[in-house]
Amino acid sequence: MKKISRREFNRSIGTFGTFTTLKTIGIFPSILLAAQRHVVVVGGGFGGATAAKYLRMMDPHLRVTLVEPIRNYFTCPFSNLLLGSLKTMEELTHNYDKLQQKYGIRVIHASAVKIDGASKKVTLHDGVELTYDRLILSPGVDMRYDQIENYGTDDIRDIPHAWKGAKSTLILHKQLEAMSDGGKVIICPPPLPYRCPPGPYERASLIAHYLKRFKPRSKILIFDAKEQFPKQALFSSGWEKLYGHTIEWFNRSAGGLILKVDSKNMLVETEFGKEKGDVINIIPAQWAGKIARDSRLVDKSGWCPVDQLTFESKIQKGIHIIGDSAIAGSMPKSGFSANNQAKITAANIIALLNEKEVTPTSMANTCYSFLAPGYAISVSAVYQLSGNELVSVKGSGGVSSLKAELSVRRAEALYAQGWYESITNEMFG
C-alpha cells in the first residue's frame, strides 16, 4: 500500500492554503468546493476508525474528521485473554497517531453530545460545532441498567460488566486475581441482541483456564438470559475436555434469568433463589450508544434502523450508522461486521457524494473464540441483501467442525491471533 508521504501531505495542505486565499478574496468556485467535502465520523472503534481510514484511502481529497473521546483504545475482542492472564493491557491498546499522520484524518478527542441532522451539525461536549456533508455514526453499545432490579451504574464497581472499556475489564481481572482458591465465579450473559454473541462463553472458558492454573478448586456458574448460545456444542464439548466440571451453565428455563442483584452481599437472585458469588460478572442487556439515543436515531428496540444497502439512517438522511448500534439484518454485532460495514459505507458515501449509484455487494463475518491458549473455534457467514434485509447466503458459513482434531483447534488459535493483527491494522495501522 502506498503511504501518503510528508511531501504529498504538505502539498495537499498547500492546496488548502490556496483555497483559503481564494475564499478571502471572495472567490470559491463550486467545483473546488465539491472536492473538499467533509465527512465526520463519530466513534473511533472497529467501525469508525476503519471508516475514517478507508474514506481517505479511497478519496484523498475528502476531508475526514474522526471524533472519539478515548486516546488509547482498548479492544473488546481479545479482552477475554486479558481476563485469562494471557494478554496484557498494552497488547490490546491502540492509538490514533497513524490515522492522523499517515492518512491526514483530523482526530478530535472529544465526546459528541448532539447531532442535528437537519442542519448537518455535530456538537461536541466543549461546545465546538462541526458541519458535515455526510456523517458516519459508529457509537457502539451502552449497557442498560433498567432491566435488573437493584442493579445500576453504582453497582459496576463491585459487579463489573467488563463488556466495554479498559477500566471495567481491569476491575474484573483484579477481582479474579484476588479471589481465593475454591471461590465461585458467576457470569450472567444478556438476552439477544448484544455485542459479541459468543463472547460470554469465551470468557467463561478463559477464566476456567486461569482457575485451572492458579485456583483449581474454584467453580464457574453461568446464569444465562437465553435458552441457548452460539457455538454451544463446540463450547460444551471443549469445556468437558479441558475443564471437567468447572463450568456449569443454566439456561433461562433452568433459572438462568437474573431478576435482582445485591452487590453489597454479592448475591444474584433468579426465579429459583439466591446465589452468592465471590466474583460476579453481569453482562447487562444493551442498546445503541448514548449519542444515537439522544439524537433520536433509534427505534423502540433501542437500536438504529438503517437502509441495509447504504447504512443510511431510516430516521435521518445524511447519517450512516454502522457497527453494533445498527440493525443490520442477520449480521451479528461484532468487530468484524463493524469493520466490513465501515469499508462498504465509506465506498457508498464516496459514490453518493459524487452522485453515483451505490453498488450492492455482499459482506462477511468471522468470529473466533478461544477455549484455551492454542485452542480456538470459529463461526462465519457471508451476507447479502434479500429484499431489504441482509441475510446469510444459503450454504455459506457455519461453525468449526465438532469432530475436528486438536491440530485444527490449534490452527484456529493461530489464525485468531492473525485476525486480531489484521483487523487492528485495518483500524489503526
Add this chain to the structure above:
Amino acid sequence: MTLKINLINIIFRLFLTMIISSVFSSFSISVLADDQKGKLLALSCTSCHGTNGLSPGAMPTLFGKTMEYIEQSMNNYKVDKLSATMMNRIAKGYTAEEIHLISKYFASLRMEKKMK
C-alpha cells in the same frame, strides 16, 4: 479582465493539479474504478487478510498472488476439493463470477504495485 483570466488560469491549474495528484498520489484501489464490484467484494477479505491483502500476522497474504491462484483456490474450497479451517465455509458464499472478480481485484493490486 486580465485579473479574471488570471483567476481562471489559477483555478484551471489547481484543478489540474488535483486531478494529477488524485491519479498519482492516491491509493492504488482508486485506479480500479471500472472494477467497483470486485473491489467491494474484496473488502470483506481484508478484515482477515489485511488491508490490500497484505497480512501483518498469521493470515495468508493475498497481495502478490496471481488471479489464477486465488480463483482456483477459492473454487476448490467451494467444492471441498481443498480443505482449510475457514475458507470452505466462506467460499460457499460466493458465485464463480464473484470469485473471479475478487481474484482479479487482488491480482490487479500486484500489477499496480509493479508499475510503480
